[in-house]
Amino acid sequence: MNPAIEQIVSSDEAARASVDRAERDAAKLIDDAGEEAKSMLAALEEQILEIERSDIAPIVSDGQQQAQQTIEQAEQYIDRLRQKLAVKKTKIVAAFISNVVKI
Secondary structure (H helix, E strand, O other), X not given: OOHHHHHHHHHXXXXXXXXXXXXXXXXXXHHHHHHHHHHHHHHHHHHHHHHHHHHHHHHHHHHHHHHHHHHHHHXXXXXXXXXXXXXXXXXXXXXXXXXXXXX
């Protein structure tokens, strides 16, 4: 074979091998970047969960306790109103009967 053609074929094979290596290297870099991104995402999700546990959960718990206290206070107020209403009904009925008896 002609030495010039052999050199071209040899250069072409070397170039193909270089392209194959570059493609493998690029694929490995992409895979490594994907794994690193997954790892970072997992770490960030854990940080978010920790923030929820340490910062948000106590706020929600306090809010729930305050809501429960408000409900209890409202129920007590309603009970007091019912007691006052019962006393007033009794007084009204007694006054009505007293007026009827006087007639």
